[in-house]
Amino acid sequence: MRAAFAFLFAAFLGAASAAAQDGRALFEARCASCHATEADAPERPGPNLAGIVGRAFAADPRFDYSPAMRRARAAAPAWDEERLARFLEDPEAMVPGLWMGGNGLGQAGERAAVVAFLRNAR
Numbered sequence: 001m002r003a004a005f006a007f008l009f010a011a012f013l014g015a016a017s018a019a020a021q022d023g024r025a026l027f028e029a030r031c032a033s034c035h036a037t038e039a040d041a042p043e044r045p046g047p048n049l050a051g052i053v054g055r056a057f058a059a060d061p062r063f064d065y066s067p068a069m070r071r072a073r074a075a076a077p078a079w080d081e082e083r084l085a086r087f088l089e090d091p092e093a094m095v096p097g098l099w100m101g102g103n104g105l106g107q108a109g110e111r112a113a114v115v116a117f118l119r120n121a122r
C-alpha cells in the first residue's frame with residue numbers, strides 16, 4: 001500500500017514537471033525561431049520576450065515594431081497572463097495588421113503551457 005502511494009506520488013510529480021517542460025518544448029518548437037527569452041540574446045525576427053509577463057506592450061527597445069503594434073501600444077495595458085493567452089489564441093484579432101501572421105497557438109492547453117513558461121522567462 002505504502003509502495004503504491006509512493007509510486008503514485010512519483011508519477012504525479014513526473015506529470016507536473018512534464019507539463020512545465022512542455023511549455024519550454026512548445027516555445028522552442030513554435031516561437032523560438034522568432035523570439036528569444038534571455039534578455040541578452042542576439043536579436044531575432046521578433047521582439048525579445050524576457051520578462052514579458054508584467055511588461056508594457058511593444059516594449060523591446062531593440063525591436064522595430066509594426067505600425068499596428070505601435071498604434072496599439074498607446075492604448076494597451078501591460079501584458080498579464082490572461083492577456084497573453086488571449087493574444088496567442090488569435091494575435092491578429094487583438095492587433096489587426098501585426099507582423100506575426102498565424103503564429104498563435106490553437107489549443108488552450110498549449111497556450112497555458114507556453115504562458116506558464118513565459119512567466120519565468122527573465
Ligand code: HEC
Pocket residue numbers: 027030031032033034035045046047049052056057058059060064065066067068069084087088097098099100103104105114
Ligand atoms: C515568424 C516569426 C514569429 C513566430 C513564429 C512567433 N512570433 Fe511572436 N511576434 C513576431 C513579431 C514580428 C512580433 C512583433 C509584431 C509587430 O510588430 O507587428 C511578435 C510579437 C509577439 C508578442 C508581443 C511582444 C511585445 O513586445 O509586446 C508576443 C507576446 C509574442 N509575439 C509571442 C509569441 C509566442 C508565444 C509565439 C509562439 C507561439 C510566437 N510569438 C511566435 C514574430 C513571431
